[in-house]
Amino acid sequence: MNFIQLEQNIISKKTFLCLGLDTDIDKIPNHLLNSQDPVFDFNKSLVDRLSSKIVAVKINTAFYESRGKDGWSSLEKSIDYIKSNHPDLFTIADAKRADIGNTSEMYAKAFFEKMNFDSITLSPYMGEDSVKEFLKYDDKYAILLALTSNHGANDFQLPNDLFLDVISKSQKWNNSQKLMYVVGATKSDYLEKIRDITKDNFLLIPGIGTQGGNLQQTIANSTKLNKRILINMSRSIIYASNGVNYLDSAEKVVDDFNLKSF
Amino acid sequence: MNFIQLEQNIISKKTFLCLGLDTDIDKIPNHLLNSQDPVFDFNKSLVDRLSSKIVAVKINTAFYESRGKDGWSSLEKSIDYIKSNHPDLFTIADAKRADIGNTSEMYAKAFFEKMNFDSITLSPYMGEDSVKEFLKYDDKYAILLALTSNHGANDFQLPNDLFLDVISKSQKWNNSQKLMYVVGATKSDYLEKIRDITKDNFLLIPGIGTQGGNLQQTIANSTKLNKRILINMSRSIIYASNGVNYLDSAEKVVDDFNLKSF
Numbered sequence: 001m002n003f004i005q006l007e008q009n010i011i012s013k014k015t016f017l018c019l020g021l022d023t024d025i026d027k028i029p030n031h032l033l034n035s036q037d038p039v040f041d042f043n044k045s046l047v048d049r050l051s052s053k054i055v056a057v058k059i060n061t062a063f064y065e066s067r068g069k070d071g072w073s074s075l076e077k078s079i080d081y082i083k084s085n086h087p088d089l090f091t092i093a094d095a096k097r098a099d100i101g102n103t104s105e106m107y108a109k110a111f112f113e114k115m116n117f118d119s120i121t122l123s124p125y126m127g128e129d130s131v132k133e134f135l136k137y138d139d140k141y142a143i144l145l146a147l148t149s150n151h152g153a154n155d156f157q158l159p160n161d162l163f164l165d166v167i168s169k170s171q172k173w174n175n176s177q178k179l180m181y182v183v184g185a186t187k188s189d190y191l192e193k194i195r196d197i198t199k200d201n202f203l204l205i206p207g208i209g210t211q212g213g214n215l216q217q218t219i220a221n222s223t224k225l226n227k228r229i230l231i232n233m234s235r236s237i238i239y240a241s242n243g244v245n246y247l248d249s250a251e252k253v254v255d256d257f258n259l260k261s262f
Numbered sequence: 263m264n265f266i267q268l269e270q271n272i273i274s275k276k277t278f279l280c281l282g283l284d285t286d287i288d289k290i291p292n293h294l295l296n297s298q299d300p301v302f303d304f305n306k307s308l309v310d311r312l313s314s315k316i317v318a319v320k321i322n323t324a325f326y327e328s329r330g331k332d333g334w335s336s337l338e339k340s341i342d343y344i345k346s347n348h349p350d351l352f353t354i355a356d357a358k359r360a361d362i363g364n365t366s367e368m369y370a371k372a373f374f375e376k377m378n379f380d381s382i383t384l385s386p387y388m389g390e391d392s393v394k395e396f397l398k399y400d401d402k403y404a405i406l407l408a409l410t411s412n413h414g415a416n417d418f419q420l421p422n423d424l425f426l427d428v429i430s431k432s433q434k435w436n437n438s439q440k441l442m443y444v445v446g447a448t449k450s451d452y453l454e455k456i457r458d459i460t461k462d463n464f465l466l467i468p469g470i471g472t473q474g475g476n477l478q479q480t481i482a483n484s485t486k487l488n489k490r491i492l493i494n495m496s497r498s499i500i501y502a503s504n505g506v507n508y509l510d511s512a513e514k515v516v517d518d519f520n521l522k523s524f
Contacts, residue, residue, distance in 0.1 A: 022365070062361060062368035068376045072334040096385070099324060099358050100412040100473075103284070106324035114330045123358070123385040125407055127414020145387055150362040152389020155431055160422045169417055211362075 001118050002139045003180075003202055003228065006090045009055045010227050014262045016219070017254060018056035018092065018204070019046065020234025021078065022063050029242045039064070039074040044081055046238060049247045051086045053254050056230050058092040058204075059117075079115045090230070092143065092204070093117040098130040105133045112140050119143050121182060121204070124166045128173050135175035141202075142179055144170055146194065149184025149207030163190075168197055180204055183222075185213025185231070191221035202228045208257075209236030219261055233257065263380050264401045265442075265464055265490065268352045271317045272489050276524045278481070279516060280318035280354065280466070281308065282496025283340065284325050291504045301326070301336040306343055308500060311509045313348045315516050318492050320354040320466075321379075341377045352492070354405065354466070355379040360388055366395040374402050381405050383444060383466070386428045390435050397437035403464075404441055406432055408456065411446025411469030425452075430459055442466055445484075447475025447493070453483035464490045470519075471498030481523055495519065 010016060023039050032038045047057060059078060064071035082091055097107045097120065111120045112134070119141035122131055134142040147153055147163040157163045170179055183194055185207035194203070203222055207213035208231055215231075222229050233253075241249035272278060285301050294300045309319060321340060326333035344353055359369045359382065373382045374396070381403035384393055396404040409415055409425040419425045432441055445456055447469035456465070465484055469475035470493055477493075484491050495515070503511035 024368075060361075060365060060368075062359070062365045062372065065372035066368040066376060068338060068372070069331050069334045071372075072331045076330055094361075096359060096361050096388075097324070098385070099322075099356075100410070103322060103324045106286075106322075106328040110324065110327035110330070110333075114328060123360070123387045125385045125387045125418060126358075126410050126412060127417030127419070129412050129414040131414075148362070148388050150388060150391050152391040152393075155389030156387060156424065156428060157389070159427070160424075162418065162422075162424065165421065166418060 001090050003141065006055065006202070007226065007228055009088055013052065013055055015053060015055055015258045016227070016229050016231045016261060017054045017257060018058050018230040018232040019050060019054045019237060020058045020060060020094070020232045021046070021238065022060040022234040023238065024063055025067065027239055027242065029244065029246050031244055037074055037077065039071070040077045040081070043078045045247060046250060047082055047086060047089070049251060050254055051089060053251070053258060054089065056090040056092060057082055058094045058232050058234070060094045060234070076115060079117060083116050091118045093120040096121050096123050096145065098122040098124070098126055100126070101129050101133060104130050108133045108137065112137050119180065121145065124170065128170070131170070132174065135173070135178045140178065143204050144179055144181050146181040147183050147187045147190055149186045149211050149213065153184065153187065164193070164197070167194060171197065182206065185215070185218040186211055188214055188218040188221055191218065195222055195225065199225055200228070202230060204230050204232060206232045209233040215261055231261065263352050265403065268317065268464070269488065269490055271350060275314065275317055277315060277317055277520045278489070278491050278493045278523060279316045279519060280320050280492040280494040281312060281316045281499060282320045282322060282356070282494045283308070283500065284322040284496040285500065286325055287329065289501055289504065291506065291508050293506055299336055299339065301333070302339045302343070305340045307509060308512060309344055309348060309351070311513060312516055313351060315513070315520060316351065318352040318354060319344055320356045320494050322356045322496070338377060341379060345378050353380045355382040358383050358385050358407065360384040360386070360392040362388070363391050363395060366392050370395045370399065374399050381442065383407065386432065390432070393432070394436065397435070397440045402440065405466050406441055406443050408443040409445050409449045409452055411448045411473050411475065415446065415449065426455070426459070429456060433459065444468065447477070447480040448473055450476055450480040450483055453480065457484055457487065461487055462490070464492060466492045466494060468494045471495040477523055493523065
């Protein structure tokens with residue numbers, strides 16, 4: 001899916017919401033645990049229920065890797081299912097990768113070929129040649145960490161305005177139209193400034209929900225020019241309840257969010 | 263294994279060498295391809311042949327992820343085999359991870375519990391709270407990217423001396439004695455300065471071999487105080503030949519390296 005289609009979906013579905021599947025097998029409802037692949041079943045049920053009310057799905061690879069090759073299998077099954085059954089959802093591998101060129105080429109193969117994600121999150125620390133392998137694919141996107149939602153953003157991203165340097169330098173790279181940027185809702189004060197230098201690129205915004213970012217200010221500061229933002233929520237939706245009616249609880253959080261945000 | 267034992271192994275084995283298993287199934291000798299898990303067999307054969315002449319093994323996760331769950335299985339088998347049969351080798355997951363706290367906790371589980379790596383490489387971009395989960399384990403190490411061997415190090419690491427800021431700030435974190443740092447041999451001019459502020463921490467040095475870093479200058483500038491460095495070589499050893507005698511060719515590269523470097 002390309003970013004023009006994604007923006008159209010946002011407008012027609014009236015939602016910026018990206019569903020974060022940080023699926024922890026220790027937190028999913030008990031009644032699912034007897035199936036062969038509870039994590040996949042949980043993911044499938046959430047996406048099937050919510051697909052008309054979200055535009056994107058972000059799968060956080062750490063939660064799958066923590067279960068070894070069984071977890072990797074749940075990851076592959078989840079992305080395959082979403083791509084086959086919900087082709088209108090933009091998919092994000094939240095993997096925070098990037099390495100020297102020949103290694104990044106392998107990560108791009110893993111997430112764009114072996115699996116068919118539309119995009120992947122990357123750390124910019126190693127610079128252009130660690131990112132460019134991901135930008136060679138048609139209609140695939142590299143989402144650079146710029147200003148993250150966690151406290152540690154104060155350590156290196158904010159001093160000397162490193163996050164602005166990341167954005168402005170990367171805007172000059174080849175295929176920069178295929179870049180997106182992570183900007184935490186907990187840093188919404190900076191969104192207007194960031195929007196000024198990334199007019200056309202999508203922003204992926206975590207930090208609403210469990211992390212406590214301000215929704216109204218986030219939207220006000222990032223959507224003056226266009227609607228190219230994705231707001232991710234993970235835990236506050238997928239663990240809204242862990243009873244048998246967890247899907248009803250999740251849907252209620254999604255409905256409330258969409259009502260407040262669009 | 264802790265870093266004191268690692269230093270003793272370096273002194274007794276007279277080598278700084280870390281064997282990099284960037285194992286690409288398209289590049290391994292043809293005669294191995296009929297086995298059930300050629301990548302594991304290739305890794306096993308190299309480690310068995312070279313174990314007395316190296317002190318560490320670094321497994322580059324990208325090359326395994328590119329083959330999906332089969333690749334993840336080869337990764338798990340490789341680390342299990344090395345830990346069980348060569349307990350004197352320090353093991354590194356070259357994974358370049360790090361994320362917000364609850365996600366980093368999952369990555370730590372994946373690489374330190376589900377698998378039993380001694381250490382993992384991390385990108386410092388997201389700051390202290392993205393690293394600290396990895397530092398809670400006894401005798402496990404977090405290897406922060408500081409100044410990498412690739413051209414892209416010029417983009418963000420060198421401007422404003424970000425790499426020095428990463429090192430000096432992280433030296434003040436809790437458990438900083440369990441940090442190590444990646445410094446590329448292609449940047450050996452900076453090693454003396456880096457050594458001044460990381461007197462006790464190990465440095466992991468890639469960039470010798472295929473990437474062209476200067477071996478003599480690298481060693482001279484980093485071992486004045488102690489022998490706490492690991493020099494990684496991957497492609498130049500493991501693909502020294504792809505014929506039936508690939509182990510002889512690999513061992514010759516290792517012997518030459520050890521002769522020149524210790």
